Amino acid sequence: MSVLLIAGSPSERSRTAALLEAVGQRLENLRVSVDRIRVRDLSPQALLLADFGHPSVLAASAQVAAADVLVVATPVYKAAYSGVLKVFLDLLPQTALKGKTVLPLATGGSPHHMLALDYALRPVLQSLGAKHILPGIYATDAQVTLTPEGAYQVAPDIAERLDDAVHLLLTESLRPRAPVSGRFEPVPFAQVRCSV
Ligand SMILES: Cc1cc2nc3c(=O)[nH]c(=O)nc-3n(C[C@H](O)[C@H](O)[C@H](O)COP(=O)(O)O)c2cc1C
Numbered sequence: 557m558s559v560l561l562i563a564g565s566p567s568e569r570s571r572t573a574a575l576l577e578a579v580g581q582r583l584e585n586l587r588v589s590v591d592r593i594r595v596r597d598l599s600p601q602a603l604l605l606a607d608f609g610h611p612s613v614l615a616a617s618a619q620v621a622a623a624d625v626l627v628v629a630t631p632v633y634k635a636a637y638s639g640v641l642k643v644f645l646d647l648l649p650q651t652a653l654k655g656k657t658v659l660p661l662a663t664g665g666s667p668h669h670m671l672a673l674d675y676a677l678r679p680v681l682q683s684l685g686a687k688h689i690l691p692g693i694y695a696t697d698a699q700v701t702l703t704p705e706g707a708y709q710v711a712p713d714i715a716e717r718l719d720d721a722v723h724l725l726l727t728e729s730l731r732p733r734a735p736v737s738g739r740f741e742p743v744p745f746a747q748v749r750c751s752v
Pocket residue numbers: 565566567569570571572573630631632633634635636663664665666667668669696697
């Protein structure tokens with residue numbers, strides 16, 4: 557199994573990236589193969605101008621295709637996820653997350669926008685075909701603090717939630733997919749009939 561960490565903050569020193577890396581370290585301690593994308597490292601021009609064929613976009617898209625599991629991390633910006641993460645997700649193929657398990661993470665200045673993971677990011681991940689989107693983890697800036705040495709550390713309650721999330725992520729991604737015949741098929745919008 558391979559896991560791809562996607563860091564969606566434009567900032568070089570990033571609490572979001574620290575939260576994401578805390579997940580990455582837990583996975584690597586369990587000898588899980590971990591790959592990484594920092595969206596801020598992709599060509600800004602390619603992101604802004606939706607250059608689907610740019611080498612940095614193609615390489616990142618290939619990393620997504622190769623992963624079984626994605627951990628997608630974003631800061632909350634204006635009550636939603638970051639713009640750079642959106643322009644990156646916009647450049648992926650429509651079914652880029654088909655069959656994949658996704659763990660969403662976010663950091664925010666206050667707890668007020670913790671639902672942004674669910675009302676903003678989750679529908680986009682769903683539209684890209686994610687098989688299973690795990691419950692997200694939201695940390696406030698007060699829960700991702702600087703040590704005297706200048707590194708970010710996560711608060712114990714967040715660390716505990718990350719432990720649980722990694723456990724769930726490994727369990728869910730190894731769970732066999734239910735046979736299609738046992739599930740409802742999606743209904744094309746044109747075939748939806750109202751009763752009024
Ligand atoms: C442009 C901008 C918009 C922000 N909007 C919000 C917001 O709406 N709600 C919130 O809780 N925090 C907001 N914040 C605070 C960031 O989400 C928070 O500081 C986050 O941890 C930054 O993550 P980073 O260090 O990975 O960039 C905003 C920060 C910036 C720079």
